Every structure is written in structure tokens, then in C-alpha cells.
Amino acid sequence: MVLSRMNPFTPEKTRLVLVLVGLPARGKTYIGRKMARYLNWLGFAARVFNIGDYRRTRLGHHHRHDFFNPNNEEGNRLRNELATLALEDMLNWMKLGGQIGIYDATNTTILRRRQVHDRCLQHGLDVVFVESVCEDPSIIEANIRETKLTSPDYEGVEPDEAARDFRARIDHYTRAYEPIQEENYSYIKLIDVGRVMVMHQIQGYVPGKLVNFLMNMHLVRRPIWLTRHGESEFNLQGRIGGDSSLTDDGRHYARALASFVREHAIRPPIVWTSTLSRTVETARELHLPYLQWRALDEIDGGVCDSMTYEEIAERMPDEFAARQADKLNYRYPRGESYVDVTQRLEPVIQELEREREPVLVVGHQAVLRVLYAYFTDRRPEQVLHLDIPIHTVIELTPGPYAFVERRFALTLQGGPAPGTGDAMRD
Ligand code: F6P
Helix, strand or coil, X not given: CCCCCXXXXXXXXXXXXXXXXXCCCCCHHHHHHHHHHHHHHHCCCEEEEEHHHXXXXXXXXXXXXXXXXXXXXXXXXXXXXXXXXXXXHHHHHHHCCCCEEEEECCCCXXXXXXXXXXXXXXXXXXXXXXXXXXXXXXXXXXXXXXXXXXXXXXXXXXXHHHHHHHHHHHHHHHXXXXXXXXXXXXXXXXXXXXXXXXXXXXXXXXXXXXXXXXXXXXXCCCCEEEXXXXXXXXXXXXXXXXXXXXXXXXXXXXXHHHHHHHHHCCCCCEEEECCCHHHHXXXXXXXXXXXXXXXXCCCCCHHHCCCEHHHHHHHCHHHHHHHHHCCCCCCCCCCCCHHHHHHHHHHHHHHHHHCCCCEEEEECHHHHHHHHHHHCCCCHHHCCCCCCCCXXXXXXXXXXXXXXXXXXXXXXXXXXXXXXXXXXXX
């Protein structure tokens, strides 16, 4: 029997809790959501349980700093109740099949961490603590201004007043803060977003992947542009795969793309292509250095390469039907599935995360669907029909928690596309 699964490392066995640790405004929620996005994209069932959301849903917003004062008994009681509620919800979700729970709370005392750790252990779950420490005041201030002042907690509150209140909230936690150093726990400690990283008792497939992922994390806001190559001869004929050249329209697109980059780039982007002619021919018009990635090659159609969908349906009806039935796991004979493509694109995602310069990826439909899915927080089964049209640039820029998307359908210069005189339609 051939096992069909998302990942060769049997993720179905994975049951892990990631417990965030850190003072307020240290980017815990940012890190938690980022890890969830990455793990879900890889095919794990991962979910964040954010205690701030529990507080707002159950007790409403508008809690001022006194609520978080350790001397406020009523505040302590309510906060403990919420912490327990979120933890128990997470454990129940894991009982129902959840694989990686991300517990997003401050967890700043040894006592609290022990309680969380022991409760997870009772459920037979592995625990890894992920602590974010910030010693750089500018990062904390930027975080307060960007994420906290716009939070529902401070709706209608004047920004300076809200910032003052939030700093007072931080002070309450600071007095009781015990940075993680428990000898018997697994933990990853991040200091100033990757300036220093400490790993303690880290082992296993997922924690290992996360170490790499977190190491590449930074806060530089630069665009990532995704585009398919210009129209190819095979696109025109409706044939999949192959290594055909661009059509006249495809060449017009290559020039339109070069103008787009000249107009939009604050500085020249790093350009990545696949090893196939159609992406290279598209990128050449940019007159910028480009890097060819084998990992960016289009999904391998195996024995169906260079055929039209109609030819596949006619000559190999079983194969055609099998792909229709399970496009995610279906592997073309001697070719690839979307699962295979996701696995080979994982290092590309790591590199895109690590890179601090703008990047332009000139790729292919299936490959870009998978990359795009990562940035827009889609699970593998949502990847398969994502709309990645030709002659369009998709711009993704990191926002406070999610990537912000803009699409530019470029008008072909010298080509037959409807001419408004504009170089692009947003
Ligand atoms: O048709 C263009 C193309 O890039 C093919 O080379 C590739 O096989 C196909 O798109 C992938 O799309 P789908 O997975 O929907 O068949």
C-alpha cells in the first residue's frame, strides 16, 4: 500500500505545544501567528490560542493598566481564569486532532510555566517554550505604536495616552518577570528578533524546522513580487510543462514587467527565476542579475509533460480522474504532486523570509500558487485552484501581522491588450 500524506516525516504523529513567553510588546503574537502560518502551510494542523483575545471576548476591551497590576486581586483571578480557559481549549482542540497548539500568553513566571508544562505533559504532549526578549527600546516602541495602539483595547483613546497606559502595563509584568532558564525544559530564546538566539534541549523535526525559520525572521518591510513568466508557446497551445519559449505577447510582457520594476522599485530587486527558458527569457528584459532556482521549476508533469489536458483525459482517463479526485496528493507518473512541490519550495520560503531586499520571483502557475499560499495563510488543500493569472504582478508586503497584497495587471507594451495609455491596471 502506498501511503499518501503531506509530509514524509509522519506529521500525523506530531503533537506539540509551543508556549510563548515574554513581556507585552515583545512580538509574541507576531511570532505565534508566523509560526502557525508556516506550520499550516507545511501541512500540520496548527492553531494559536491568544489569551488577549479571550479577555476581549469574555470581559470586553478597555481594560486599563491597573487590571494587570499583580496587586489587583480581582484582576489576577480573572486573568488566571482566562489563562486556564485558553489552555484547556487548546488541549481539547488537540484531543480532537489538532497537532501543534500555540499558546500565546505572557507566561513570564516560573510558576506559570510549570503549570502549563505539567498540564501539557498530563496530556502526553511535548512542550517547547519560545521566549522573545527585547533589549532594544526602538523595537518595543515601534511595536507599541504599530500594533497596540490600533488594538480594540485602545479604541477611542488618544495615542499618547494609550502608549503611556501600555507602558504602565509592561511595568506591572516587568516586576514579576523571570526570563526562562529552566534546565529541564526545551526552549528557544530570541533576543532582539534574531540578534541573539539561544536553543536549549531542542530536538525533533518540527522544533528543528522552527529554529531555522525563527533564525531567518526580521522586521524589514520590503516587497516580494510574484509573477508568472510571459505567455509561452505551450500556454498558447494549452500544453502543460515543457520548455517552450515566449510568444510575442510573452515578450511584450517581459518589457512591461521591466518598466513596472523601474517605476515601482525603490532599489533594484533580487531576481529569481526557475531553470526553464520561459522564466529566464522574461527576466532577461530586466537587465538585472538573476538567480536560477531548480526548486522554482514548474510542477513536473512526468509522462504527461507537454500534453494538453484534453489529451491526458483521452489517453489516460484513469490518471486524469485520479488528479481530479485528489489534486493535492496526486503525483503524475514519474512526475510530481502539489505536496512534492510544497516540500521542494520550503527552502525558497526560508530564503524569502531571510532576504531583506525586495525580491522578484519569476515563476510558474503551480509553484506560485504554493508560494502565494504561504504568504496569504492558506492550507495545502486551498492551494490547488488559487488564481495566479499571467501578465500580472502580485505584490506582497509584510504588515504588522499579515502580508498586504496588491495586484498589478500589466498592459502589454506594443501588444494587443486594451491600451489606456497606462503601464498597468492596479
Ligand atoms: O498550464 C500552465 C502550467 O504552468 C503547466 O505547465 C502546469 O502543469 C500547470 O500550469 C499547473 O496547473 P494545474 O496544477 O492546475 O494543472
